[in-house]
Amino acid sequence: MQNQHAKDTETMRELFKECLQMKMHIEAFPKTEKPEQTMEILAWSITEFVYDPENNLTFETWYTRYEDLFLVDASKLDDVAKVRLLLRKLSTTVYNKYMNFILPNRPREYNFTTTVEKLKQLFGLQKSQFSLRYSCLQLTKPTDTDYTTYAAEVNKHYENFKLNSLSLDQFKCLMFVLGLKSEANFEIGTRILTKLDTEANTINLEKLTNECQRIINIKSDIALVENKSRENQVNRLQANKLKNNHKPKTLCWFCGAMHYVRDCPFKYHKCEDCHNIGHKKVIAKRKIQQNQTAITTSKIIAMVRQEHFHNHDPTVYTQRTTSQLHSANMSTLKSTMC
Structure with missing residues (x-):
């Protein structure tokens, strides 16, 4: 027993010496701390x-x-x-x-x-705090997901929810907006979300209610203005329609168009042909042609009358007068067209 104890003691001493030498070697080795x-x-x-x-x-x-x-x-x-x-x-x-x-x-x-x-x-999540909280409340477990993965997902959404920083008024406002799911409340819900994002620390249910009423009043005012504008437009269309229905029975003697003489733009126009004021160039030509036709007609009637006095035949007088008048009118029309 004593021999064994002596051997163990010697072994321990040797191990101690080796450890001491190793420690000294490590301390002596230069450290690289660049x-x-x-x-x-x-x-x-x-x-x-x-x-x-x-x-x-x-x-x-x-x-x-x-x-x-x-x-x-x-x-x-x-x-x-x-x-x-x-x-x-x-x-x-x-x-x-x-x-x-x-x-x-x-x-x-x-x-x-x-x-x-x-x-x-x-380079963070480009989502509003409301969006993160809304996603947390809408979280469900997929059928192909194990419970450990689902628990990790719940934990992540809870951290994004930031429940510790959520006040009672903010939670009430969150539930208020979550209830606006119908299409009729879509526009109001969108504007309320903007208010929640910009006034997150001071928002409450009273402010949300006042904001909703303000949006409704603005929409009513806009609808009132649009209806008034539409009514004025309808009245203008009806007035124009009535104005177009009241047309004159004869052409304007200033320009030959279908409108009243008082509305003629050529009332004070100076003609380039006859240099008279009150008609345009086409009317001057038409008057000259009408005068030529009248002169020709009167000459024909005078000639036929003179011949009638010699023949004393009314039938021949009528036929020849009509024929010559027709020829005269046709020649005048051809000269007008040329």
Whole structure:
């Protein structure tokens, strides 16, 4: 027993000596604590961030995965190095969008915390708080989803719901808007959602009710104005119709158109042919032609009468007068057409 105890003691001493030598060797070995090497090691451990909000791939979810790596493993890096490491792991599209967003400033002008907040704002869920809460209340379990996955989905929606920051008035307003499901309330519901988003901290049921009544009053006023405008338009159409029905029985002697003489635009017009005032050029030609026709007719009647006195035959007088008048009128018409 004593021999065994002595052997065990000797073995322990040897192990202790080896451990002591190893510790001394490690302490004597030069440590590599250069920031560039640390940054390279950390960069290999971080995947690239690609923004895809439809699949819940936001900057907040990505940063949550690597938050300890930036705050603990990269604790020996300064803020400028952390910002460089963070921007290095952004995709090209995300990086370009962020750079355009902060112009004319440069990334080095912001510390790490400010950079993270700006990225969360720029590449977060592009949904209103009401939309997130509404999605939470509409959540159901799909038939092909196991209970563990469903529980994780419920937990995620609950966190987005932010129940701790929801006041009693906000919850009442939320239930008020959820009840506006009919098509008749679609426009009112849309405007109420805007008010909920802009006045989330001060909104209550009384303000929502007053806003709904205000929207109804505005719609009534608009309908009243539209009806009055439509009524005036109908009256104008009817007046124009009545005006068109009252047409004169004869043509205007100033211009030959179908309107009253008092409405003729050629009432004070000076004719280019006869230089008289009160008619246009076509009427002057027509008057000359009418005068020529009258002179020709009177000459024919005088000739026939003279011949009748010699023959004393009324039948021949009538036939010859009609025939010659017809020939004279036709010749006058041909000259007019030419």
